[in-house]
Amino acid sequence: LYQSKEFFPEERDALMQIRDSFTSTLDLHGNWTGPPCHKNSSQWSGITCSNWHVVGLVLEGIQLTGSLPPVFLQNITFLANLSFRNNSINGPLPNLSNLVHLESVFFSYNRLTGSIPSEYIELPNLKQLELQRNYLEGEIPPFNQPTLTLFNVSYNHLQGSIPDTDVLGRFSKSSYDHNLNLCGIPLEPCPALPPAPLVPPPSPPVSPPHSKKRKLPIWITVLIAVLAAIVPLMVMFVFLCFYKKAQEVETPKEQQAGDDSSPEWTDKKMQHSQSTEDPERRIELQFFDKNIPVFDLDDLLRASAEVLGKGKHGTTYRANLESGAVVAVKRVNYMNSLSKKEFIQQMQQLGKMSHKNLVHIISFYYSKEEKLIVYENVADGSLFELLHENRGDDRVPLNWAARLSIIRDIAKGMAFLHQSLPSHKVPHANLKSSNVLIHRDRQAYHSKLTNYGFLPLLPSRKSSERLAVGRSPEFCQGKKLTHKADVYCFGIILLEVITGKIPRETSPAGNEEKVDDLSDWVRMVVNNDWSTDILDVEILASREGHSEMLKLTEIALQCTVMEPEKRPRMSEVLGRIEEI
Numbered sequence: 001l002y003q004s005k006e007f008f009p010e011e012r013d014a015l016m017q018i019r020d021s022f023t024s025t026l027d028l029h030g031n032w033t034g035p036p037c038h039k040n041s042s043q044w045s046g047i048t049c050s051n052w053h054v055v056g057l058v059l060e061g062i063q064l065t066g067s068l069p070p071v072f073l074q075n076i077t078f079l080a081n082l083s084f085r086n087n088s089i090n091g092p093l094p095n096l097s098n099l100v101h102l103e104s105v106f107f108s109y110n111r112l113t114g115s116i117p118s119e120y121i122e123l124p125n126l127k128q129l130e131l132q133r134n135y136l137e138g139e140i141p142p143f144n145q146p147t148l149t150l151f152n153v154s155y156n157h158l159q160g161s162i163p164d165t166d167v168l169g170r171f172s173k174s175s176y177d178h179n180l181n182l183c184g185i186p187l188e189p190c191p192a193l194p195p196a197p198l199v200p201p202p203s204p205p206v207s208p209p210h211s212k213k214r215k216l217p218i219w220i221t222v223l224i225a226v227l228a229a230i231v232p233l234m235v236m237f238v239f240l241c242f243y244k245k246a247q248e249v250e251t252p253k254e255q256q257a258g259d260d261s262s263p264e265w266t267d268k269k270m271q272h273s274q275s276t277e278d279p280e281r282r283i284e285l286q287f288f289d290k291n292i293p294v295f296d297l298d299d300l301l302r303a304s305a306e307v308l309g310k311g312k313h314g315t316t317y318r319a320n321l322e323s324g325a326v327v328a329v330k331r332v333n334y335m336n337s338l339s340k341k342e343f344i345q346q347m348q349q350l351g352k353m354s355h356k357n358l359v360h361i362i363s364f365y366y367s368k369e370e371k372l373i374v375y376e377n378v379a380d381g382s383l384f385e386l387l388h389e390n391r392g393d394d395r396v397p398l399n400w401a402a403r404l405s406i407i408r409d410i411a412k413g414m415a416f417l418h419q420s421l422p423s424h425k426v427p428h429a430n431l432k433s434s435n436v437l438i439h440r441d442r443q444a445y446h447s448k449l450t451n452y453g454f455l456p457l458l459p460s461r462k463s464s465e466r467l468a469v470g471r472s473p474e475f476c477q478g479k480k481l482t483h484k485a486d487v488y489c490f491g492i493i494l495l496e497v498i499t500g501k502i503p504r505e506t507s508p509a510g511n512e513e514k515v516d517d518l519s520d521w522v523r524m525v526v527n528n529d530w531s532t533d534i535l536d537v538e539i540l541a542s543r544e545g546h547s548e549m550l551k552l553t554e555i556a557l558q559c560t561v562m563e564p565e566k567r568p569r570m571s572e573v574l575g576r577i578e579e580i
């Protein structure tokens with residue numbers, strides 16, 4: 001085949017570049033061997049062929065990590081479908097010049113940066129372009145290919161006005177939503193003097209919106225030139241004014257969130273409401289959740305608020321907005337050394353994630369002294385409250401089925417976090433029962449994880465000590481933290497749910513000696529063959545569940561072994577819990 005005249009080595013070479021630029025869950029080095037195409041078929045994962053040529057390159061959801069070579073596809077001249085959806089690719093989008101047969105291009109759900117290359121508007125057969133959920137910035141080039149039927153650039157950092165072309169006008173708000181500062185149809189109209197003239201439009205435009213080229217009268221050209229000179233000065237002036245004002249608002253420093261009462265919130269309301277008319281205010285809150293109507297900081301501060309609780313990293317309030325929406329707002333402490341850029345980057349990465357077992361981050365606010373994270377409100381309290389509060393006569397016991405369902409949801413949320421944040425040292429890092437929130441659907445109990453992804457926000461050892469991973473053996477021994485520190489915390493939660501005991505409490509049977517941790521106590525009891533002794537009295541009666549409870553105990557003990565490398569991975573734990 002290598003000798004056959006139908007073999008196109010330049011196509012193979014291009015694919016080799018991809019193979020060598022990435023790591024992934026697929027063994028591309030083992031699989032992509034020999035020629036890529038044999039007539040109309042391919043033995044290579046993700047490759048499709050037609051008439052000895054590569055026509056499809058689809059590598060989706062395989063944790064491809066690395067950046068795309070800038071020029072690598074040009075020799076795959078018959079390429080029609082290209083998809084790298086749902087991976088961890090970083091760096092800029094590749095050059096696709098000359099790929100005249102390309103019909104679909106999917107780079108959504110990655111970590112791509114830089115701008116959308118202007119030559120993409122010259123792909124004559126482009127039907128589908130998905131770039132959503134990346135970190136792309138700059139302006140949208142004036143796409144106007146009549147073939148284009150699917151277009152999505154939402155959840156990026158794009159800005160400027162959406163080009164007024166016939167084709168881009170076909171797509172709805174959801175194609176453009178959740179960008180840094182995009183305006184124009186179908187989003188909000190652009191301000192009277194849009195920032196667009198600041199950035200020159202990409203140089204080689206294809207056909208303008210309405211194909212006939214018209215020469216502009218000289219007076220318009222002069223006016224544009226004058227505006228182009230004045231607008232940057234005006235923008236700088238507005239920015240300086242706003243910056244000065246923001247400094248004034250931030251200077252009356254508030255003491256660190258002290259007691260649990262709402263006056264703090266009210267104080268803050270007063271400080272901010274002095275500048276309610278500030279037109280720049282809206283950019284202070286960044287939104288991720290498209291199901292929640294957008295509100296600004298002043299709406300939030302005008303809302304009636306109640307304290308939900310105070311954790312180790314701040315106080316959480318429930319805010320009832322005038323629009324009727326209810327959100328939970330966490331005022332986070334101990335992050336003052338963090339730069340705005342670091343905070344925003346982390347929040348944007350976390351806010352992009354969406355999973356039914358994670359509490360959505362709706363938006364956030366950063367100033368030097370005050371950091372707010374706005375979460376979706378979860379109705380029925382935390383797992384900690386459900387397990388430990390109100391233990392007395394009027395308590396409704398939490399049955400085994402409910403506990404198992406809650407645990408399964410936690411495991412699902414954790415497995416998703418570990419898969420979505422592979423580069424985070426410890427993706428959740430703060431898994432404990434007060435960070436598992438409960439919502440009930442008739443008789444069924446479900447749970448969602450909150451306060452995840454805090455480790456990069458607390459860079460010093462001292463500040464990260466307050467996180468749940470601060471109790472893992474490896475943290476206490478000053479060793480390196482890995483994903484397995486989360487697995488340890490998960491094991492502790494399992495034990496808490498099975499035993500109904502609070503971790504690090506006094507050992508049972510009146511023995512006042514403090515046990516090192518719940519897992520030590522359980523290990524001791526199980527080793528002495530008293531297995532059912534560990535079960536919470538509330539579930540002890542349901543004998544039919546005992547074998548499941550003990551299976552879960554076994555998993556919990558494996559998750560909490562001292563050596564991180566001996567603990568199972570979250571995906572494996574989830575599989576075993578699903579079997580139960």
Ligand SMILES: Nc1ncnc2c1ncn2[C@@H]1O[C@H](COP(=O)(O)OP(=O)(O)OP(=O)(O)O)[C@@H](O)[C@H]1O
Pocket residue numbers: 308309310311312313314315316328330359375376377378379381382430434435437450451
């Ligand atoms: N999104 C939310 N929806 C509803 N209630 C919430 C929400 N977030 C927190 N709560 C409630 O507020 C309480 C306090 O939460 P908070 O996050 O401030 O403390 P924590 O759980 O101890 O976390 P940490 O120690 O990491 O700061 C929780 O126990 C829970 O009952």
